Amino acid sequence: MGFFTKAIPLPHKSTPGSFNLIDTPLPRQVTLPVQQYLGEPATPTVAVGDTVQVGQLIATGKGAHTLPLHATLSGTVSAIEERLTFRGTRVPAITIEGDGADTWTKLPNRSPDPRTLTPAQLIERIHRAGLITTGASPSPLADDLLPLDRPKTHLSSDGRPVVQRIDTLMIAALDTEPGLGVNRFQATREHDELPGALAALKALTGAERTVFVVDKHHGPFPQLMSLVAGDEEETTTITPITATRYPISLPAPLIKAVLGREVPLPYGHPRDVGVALYDLTTALALGATLTTNRPQVEMLMSVGGAALNQGGIAKVRIGTALADIIEALGGLQEPAAKIIAGGPLMGMAQYDLTVPVTKEVAGLFALRFDEIVLTSGYRECINCGRCVMVCPVNLVPGMLSLYCAKGHFERAEAEGLFTCIECGCCDYVCPSRRPLVHLFRHAKHQLMEARQ
Ligand code: SF4
Ligand code: SF4
Secondary structure, eight states: OOTTOOOEEOOOSOSTTTTOEEEOOOOSEEEEESOOSSSBOOEEOOOTTOEEOBTOEEEEOSSTTBOOEEOSSOEEEEEEEEEEOTTSOEEEEEEEEEOSSOOBOOOSSOOOOGGGSOHHHHHHHHHHTTOEEOSSSOEEHHHHHOOTTTTSOEEOTTSOEEOOOOOEEEEEESOSSTTOOHHHHHHTSOOTTHHHHHHHHHHHHOOSEEEEEEETTSOOOHHHHHHHHTOTTOOEEEEEEOTTEETTTSHHHHHHHHHOOOOOTTTOOGGGGTEEEEEHHHHHHHHHHHHHOOOOOEEEEEEEOTTBSOOEEEEEETTOBHHHHHHHTTOBSSOOSEEEESOTTTSEEESOTTOBOOTTOOEEEEEOGGGOOOOTTOOOOOOOOHHHHHOTTOOOHHHHHHHHHTTOHHHHHHTTGGGOOOOOHHHHHOTTOOOHHHHHHHHHHHHHHHTO
16 A cells, blocks of 8 residues: 555644734743754854844854854843753753843845845855744755755755756645644735745745645635736646645645655655645745845744633744743643643643743643543553554554564664654554654654764
């Protein structure tokens, strides 16, 4: 059986108020890890006691893998120390005590028309702004767009040279799981910066056509429709999909569903099948940077869960502690059984709410006891096969989990561990409540650490 023929139906995030925009107040403090994704950490360029302004460069490094970091609050650097991130790792982080003034640093003149920039200038601007790709696998956007000689050739994620012309720019106006909503929310609004972002992405990737992928049960999408109608060359289209067929909106299943192309797993990349795939949030962050020449200092995230007083789409400063966001939303109605950074299915449970929100955190959910399955008392695998029936990449998750739990990581790898896209479908259906994705992530991490 081919990949991605299996899926599980999940409810929409469509309860009243779930797409309400909530503008949270300026936090008193932000903490900015110098490593905001799975790349190399940056080196601080400020010291404790320095005063900083919004948008000021506070950490940098060499190479496209290391993202520069900018202050998201004006105030004083109060600490540079190791702090916990939402991934559970500890990395150096810069803490800024706000002065309440929210003063922006003086930036170079307003940017020239992005269409006049060369590809190298565009890449430099993208890198300087510290942009990442949001979605399932965050990485520095400039790095993802390199090398510039594409479409003639590019390197695949495992270092092989691949000659594959990119013909399609795919913009996913979808969220990686139905519990999240920022991309769908943004798709219904109009954005001055979107045309410039699309032009830049097409120039950098060489794609001739643009496909917007939208949620069939959401909308309307006035700007996307007018971009399609206004394209005289008829190279822009909209493809609606049923986004509740989880995990259809993850990169590999999405490309299969929309274009019928199969990204080679486990190490393949959309480019390997001629697709430059970005979500709408990434495109808008790029467009905003090209328009204003400012780095990204705030972001939208989905907030929800029955324990939270208020749900919707929250606008927050990057670096705000999860606890401060919860307080800004009116606090908890009752003690939460679980707080998750990210989506309810693929996100990570948090035990320390001083963890700051970073660019790749798409959501914050405070769940009640009746909304979760407690994994502390998980049982032995009963070989029921339910996980096999839902795994979109045809693995045998129950067996893989046994190898991982016993530390037989190489054996798990031989059985397809890295083909797992961490969708969480197996967790969702397991009657023994086994923490399957947790075990897979842990095993992958151990194997990758051992090879560094
Ligand atoms: S998390 Fe991995 S093993 Fe489980 S269903 Fe998804 S792809 Fe399959
Ligand atoms: S669903 Fe759970 S109990 Fe059933 S086979 Fe898979 S891991 Fe084992």
